[in-house]
Amino acid sequence: MSTPSAMVEARGIHKSFGSLDVLKGVDLDVRAGEVTVVLGPSGSGKSTLLRTLNHLEKVDSGSVRVNGELVGYRRSGNKLYELRERDILKQRTKIGFVFQNFHLFPHLTVLENLVEAPVAALRRPKKDAVAGARALLDRVGLADKADAYPRTLSGGQQQRVAIARALALEPELLLFDEPTSALDPELVGEVLDVIKDLAHRGTTMIVVTHEIGFAREVADTVVFMDGGRIVEQGPPGQVLDHPRHERTKSFLSKVL
């Protein structure tokens, strides 16, 4: 299903931690403007796959291209040379990442959290970065929390700040690693609403989640992973309602 307009092209990704093979040859294509939701039992490798896409995790073999550019490596002949850290950091500014546990900087205010990367990584003027940060906070409904410290916010608010922080770099691609798994049930909705809003604006996103309802509503493609492989993928109506593989069926019967 490779298409010329694929924004993310992962090919033959292998990754093991010690003797544990976490990814056993994963191919993934994501078209620009689409939302891909990755489902699967814990330990299936979905988070690891996501982390290889911005080189937070080094692959053992395989390659990742975002907008045609190899992530983390430079190709010369038949060899992939790992890039210098500085170049990898520059690539990451184009790929937003939202963590399960937010990882906001606790000693910086909400506004400082958002301003940090545009100023330090992209060398934007401070004034522009602050204006951009305030607009983003407004968008996630937290304009009044600009001067608060992260620990004074609820989990849902912290995750919305973390999303705004990722957006502050104006990334081409957004990766979400179980963005609602650390939240109290009543706070999940406010975070999903922000992600849905991004989806409607045509942001390219890959979301690892356990929220089947969200996948059904927002995803263009649902990818089901198990045992380090992609078992099946397709539109949500197909994968969620008419799964072809036994493992998909048994997983869905447990979570639905």
Next chain:
Amino acid sequence: MPLTTDPPAERTAPERAAPAPADDPPPLKVVPVRHPWRWAAVAVTAVLIAQFVHGLVTNPAWEWEVFAQFFTAETVLKAVWVTLQLTVYGTALGFVLGVVLAFMRLSASPFLRWVAFGYVWAFRSIPLIVQLLFWFNLAYLYKRLDFGIPFGPGFFHFDTMGLVGAMGAAVLGLALHQAAYAAEIVRGGVLAVDAGQLEAAAALGLPRLRQLRRIVLPQAMRSILPNATNEVISLFKGTSIVSVMAIGELFYQVQVIYGRNGRVVPLLMVATAWYVLLTTVLSVLQHYVERHFSKGATR
């Protein structure tokens, strides 16, 4: 379910708040349990303290007039200044080298890790006083220091004695000793910062130095500071060891004076009072520095 043993007392309260039947009993007074032995302990302690203070004031052997005479004497003030210099230089150099060693120990290179470990091992193993005497006698080991290509020709050189005088040797010894401890304190502080913080900084593409300076170190400072202040205070008092090298710091100077006039106790009190006073200043300073680095923290 141990929680169910207490609440009955509370449950009766709303019942009583409701319209009472006939005669309303008066509200019950709560009487806490008495602690007679606690009061006895307080009394005994208070008497002991009173005796001690009484002794300080009335025992003529303390010779407070001699204390007053020397506390602000020019030679003593000069000695306090030397002590402060030793502390400041020792701390500054020690912690700069300590930070370098800490990051060597956290480095991905096994060689750098082992060198840093070896340094910490060696300098924690050698008593400070032995080290100081060793540096003091450096000129005996290396008469001339050459700077140039390693194992090759030297471009310029110094007489060791001229470059490393007594004061230099003392600062060097204190700083090298301090660095070993500072390295471990800084390393502990960096390890105490959640790994997710570095990961988030890396995911945002922050330059490496910025990740350390802006994200990791300010958070590490919270656990570094209490230990670091301990070290600074310990070094400040540890400068008294330098007296073996005949450097005119506080303790040495006091010894010189009581060697001359025989007033041992009041002069030891002069040194004690200065050490206590300046340690207090450091403790107050610690409070404010810690407050600065606790921004956004909930405890």
